[in-house]
Amino acid sequence: MRDTWPKLKEIPFPALRRGRLETLQLNLGYRCNLSCVHCHVAAGPRRTETMARETMQTALAVAERFGVRMLDLTGGSPEMNPDFRWLVSEARARGLQVMDRLNPTIMEEPGYDWVGDFLAGHSVEVVASLPCYSQKNVDEQRGDGVFESSIRALQVLNRLGYGQPGSGLTLNLVYNPSGAFLPPPQEALESDYKRLLEDNFGLVFNQLYALANMPIQRFGSWLQSKGQFDTYMATLQAAHRDENLAGVMCRSLLSVDYNGELFDCDFNQMLRLPLGGGGRPRHLDELLEGELPAEIAVAGHCFGCTAGQGSSCGGALG
Numbered sequence: 449m450r451d452t453w454p455k456l457k458e459i460p461f462p463a464l465r466r467g468r469l470e471t472l473q474l475n476l477g478y479r480c481n482l483s484c485v486h487c488h489v490a491a492g493p494r495r496t497e498t499m500a501r502e503t504m505q506t507a508l509a510v511a512e513r514f515g516v517r518m519l520d521l522t523g524g525s526p527e528m529n530p531d532f533r534w535l536v537s538e539a540r541a542r543g544l545q546v547m548d549r550l551n552p553t554i555m556e557e558p559g560y561d562w563v564g565d566f567l568a569g570h571s572v573e574v575v576a577s578l579p580c581y582s583q584k585n586v587d588e589q590r591g592d593g594v595f596e597s598s599i600r601a602l603q604v605l606n607r608l609g610y611g612q613p614g615s616g617l618t619l620n621l622v623y624n625p626s627g628a629f630l631p632p633p634q635e636a637l638e639s640d641y642k643r644l645l646e647d648n649f650g651l652v653f654n655q656l657y658a659l660a661n662m663p664i665q666r667f668g669s670w671l672q673s674k675g676q677f678d679t680y681m682a683t684l685q686a687a688h689r690d691e692n693l694a695g696v697m698c699r700s701l702l703s704v705d706y707n708g709e710l711f712d713c714d715f716n717q718m719l720r721l722p723l724g725g726g727g728r729p730r731h732l733d734e735l736l737e738g739e740l741p742a743e744i745a746v747a748g749h750c751f752g753c754t755a756g757q758g759s760s761c762g763g764a765l766g
Contacts, residue, residue, distance in 0.1 A: 456663065457747050461748060462690070464743070465744060466695065466740060467699045469701075470517055470518060471697075473521075473522060473523055475702065475714065476498070476524070478706070480525045480551060481528075495524060502745060507708075511544060519545070526549065527548070537570065547573040549577075552602055553598055565589065567608075574605065576653075593670055606650075611653040622658070623659065624659055629683070630755055637658055657762075663684075679680045689754060692755075709710075709729045715749055721745045722745065725746075
């Protein structure tokens, strides 16, 4: 895999400072049943990195100390962590909101038939990846059969109440572009998703998050292999909007990797860019008494969050 960091670190980006910490995002491990081209985590079936329960316990203590309201669980496929159910149960018992960044196909893997019922039973907010409403585009990006498997899993979630009016069970979907271009306007795309998924499959959901692909890990390596890295970066920089700086996720979110190391966002985690741009890695244990740095580490990849309508863990910024 061709590393994009040597180029990204030379691209200046406006300074950012942290606001109030509202979300603790935990990467529970890099293991996944899929290996997607756009995946900035480079997750896959052969990855073995997994967050231990001890680290989860520390995370819950830190969340309580800082008054965090949301635990955002990601991976890989976070459900593949053997302590996933323990963590969700503990977090909900403590009054935390929990968000699961779900790859729907995991629900059809042997041994994971519990996922839908468990998430619904604990009122977990689901953010499910479905990078297009077209079978051809999804299968090209994620593999043959992924679209049909995802649709079946989403239909199960609908039957459990997810996405249904008045159920209190939130189902949001995630769109990623299939190439080196920015996502289309989120509002119009959401309207298309809702119409086509309901007409064709009887599917309903709450919101669509349109996320830009980040020029790091697998996607960054793909850009370099196709000779498109510089062009894509030029696209991101030309589309930068200063007004998006106020809404980027790193101002209210802290990213924790499977070992408990701290980063300003999930993308910085993959680049191993230390919290606040400091010279040494910092660990979750340090926040049982210490404080967070005000500064946020930035580089060229950050334009992926501020280009056009903006792109964050919660979709478009404006």
